[in-house]
Amino acid sequence: METQNTLTPPPATADMSFRQLVNERRSVRSFLPERIPSDVMQDCFDMAILAPSVSNLQPWQFYWVKSDKNREEMRDLCMRQEAANTAAEFVVCVGRTGLWRKYAKLIIQQMEEAQLDLPKPFDIYYHKIVPISYTLGPLSILGYLREFLFWAIRVFRPMSHTPKNRSEMRAWAIKSTSLACQNFMLALRAHGYDTCALDGFDPTRIKRMLKLPRDAVIVMVITAGKRAPDDVRFGPRLRLGRENFVFEA
Ligand SMILES: Cc1cc2nc3c(=O)[nH]c(=O)nc-3n(C[C@H](O)[C@H](O)[C@H](O)COP(=O)(O)O)c2cc1C
Known part of the structure; x- marks a missing residue:
């Protein structure tokens, strides 16, 4: 079983084999304070929006929370959990049902x-x-x-x-936005950065902070940055066997 500390060091380029990339993406909860350069973030957003979407209607939006004040508030709104406390970047990933x-x-x-x-x-x-x-x-x-x-x-x-109904429209937007989120996380990994998707956050307060419209649904918050050398607390990657998930019909 692969552990986080046996991973090869992140490459400096965005050029990595698909297999290596998928294997190397782990949920990291301890980041170094250095920020991610804007051109890297923009490239990863570009990769995110190449994701497929239902009817190609691209219901996603990404709010990159940049100011120190807002990033500090995000730590609180993500319940002060490990992956938020040390995060260099916060991206609030939103699905829109009204566009x-x-x-x-x-x-x-x-x-x-x-x-x-x-x-x-x-x-x-x-x-x-x-x-x-x-x-x-x-x-x-x-x-x-x-x-x-x-x-x-x-x-x-x-x-x-x-x-x-509206609840099914939300599920409709979440489906496609989640695919864009995964593209985004893989793209950051390809640039040598790491991420953690978060479900543990206060959606009402984040919506208020970002002044999101009523039809916006926060699909996940992605925290990101350079992986700290001490990020070993969550241990080896754990997956149940393929027989649980894959069926032939
Ligand atoms: C939508 C979503 C929400 C998640 N929420 C959290 C979270 O709130 N806190 C956290 O530490 N990890 C969170 N995770 C990370 C998972 O715990 C992690 O993906 C899982 O343990 C598998 O580990 P791996 O990503 O390193 O393969 C979330 C992952 C996803 C996809």
Whole structure:
């Protein structure tokens, strides 16, 4: 079993084999105080937003908490846990449920500006299917009506699932944003930095601090920095056997 202290030293470049990268990413809870250079962070954000997303609607946002005052407050709002106490950087990873309509329009606009000859299904997808799939209406009435209609269709033929209420829209945004978070953590590792994803935080207070809109859901906070040599407290990587997780059908 691999332990954190037997890991090879982090490389100075972002060029690493995929296998090595995945193996080296560990949740680190003790960081050195040095900050991560802005160009490295920006590169990692660029890698994050290359993640796939449902309907390519890219519901993620990343709030890089930079000022000393806000970083200090984040330590409190992440419950003063180890990975927050020493963190050099805090990134609040947010999923947005209210931007899909705007982004569907922007995607069409971008395609038109690039003078790409839009295939008809693509056009129909963003003009018609996307609004049909995600419009909820007041009190999610349209979402529940759609669910009823799809349920009836499903009796006769396969029919996909779309979010029927705000809670399912949140799950919709969290799915894609989580993939971007993983890209971000792997990208930082490829630059020789480490991360810890956090679920232990006060979402209400962080939303207030960042003045996030109502449709924002905090998916996770990622703390990051250079791994401290004493980061051995959490021990070896532990995974249950593949037979628990992988099935053939
Ligand atoms: C969404 C998410 C939330 C997590 N929350 C915390 C947390 O609040 N505190 C913490 O110390 N680790 C947290 N972790 C890290 C996990 O404990 C860690 O990924 C797991 O133990 C496996 O270790 P590894 O990442 O080094 O492979 C979180 C991980 C994820 C993906």
